[in-house]
Amino acid sequence: MKFAVAVDGSSASDRAIDRAAEMAAAADATLTLVHSVDPDVYDTGGTDSVTDPPDPEQQLIMESVADAEDRGQRLVDEAVERVRDRGLDANDQLLYGAPVETIPQFAAEEGFDGIFVGHRGLSEAHERALGSVAKGLVEQSSVPVTVVR
Numbered sequence: 001m002k003f004a005v006a007v008d009g010s011s012a013s014d015r016a017i018d019r020a021a022e023m024a025a026a027a028d029a030t031l032t033l034v035h036s037v038d039p040d041v042y043d044t045g046g047t048d049s050v051t052d053p054p055d056p057e058q059q060l061i062m063e064s065v066a067d068a069e070d071r072g073q074r075l076v077d078e079a080v081e082r083v084r085d086r087g088l089d090a091n092d093q094l095l096y097g098a099p100v101e102t103i104p105q106f107a108a109e110e111g112f113d114g115i116f117v118g119h120r121g122l123s124e125a126h127e128r129a130l131g132s133v134a135k136g137l138v139e140q141s142s143v144p145v146t147v148v149r
Helices: 011-027 065-084 099-109 124-130 133-140
Strands: 002-006 030-037 041-043 060-062 090-096 114-118 145-148
Touching: 002 011, 002 099, 011 030, 011 065, 011 114, 011 145, 030 065, 030 099, 065 090, 090 099, 099 114, 099 133, 114 133, 133 145
Parallel strands: 002 030, 002 114, 030 090, 114 145
Antiparallel strands: 041 060
16 A cells, blocks of 8 residues: 655644554555645735835745745655654655645556545634645545545
8 A cells, every 4th residue: 555645844744644654554555755846925914015115024925946845855854754763664755736736646646545634724714715735635636535633
């Protein structure tokens, strides 16, 4: 068996890694820790109009692809170490694009038996505004998805 685990560095992601490791040990399955590189836009706040000179501390910031790759690689490296600390082997994979699209596609193409993902428990309002990766994976995946709370 082969399981993919979506990682993003959150505590919910850590819980998904731990649960997937338990299941992999019981089923003699292999684990692949995946992160989808999708640069983020951060709003650092501020109320100045767009005609005023921007204050570097209060502006929108677009994460570069290189920064997103570096961050993603650190996340999967830490996740692999977390699994190896439990005495299991793990692989890692960086994907590119929206995670709700790339992770299910990767899992299907590579013949994975399931995907594990953490659920952050955002409020309904936050989920409407930001979306839920866990919900998107459940809706988009052709392989079973285990959502870990």
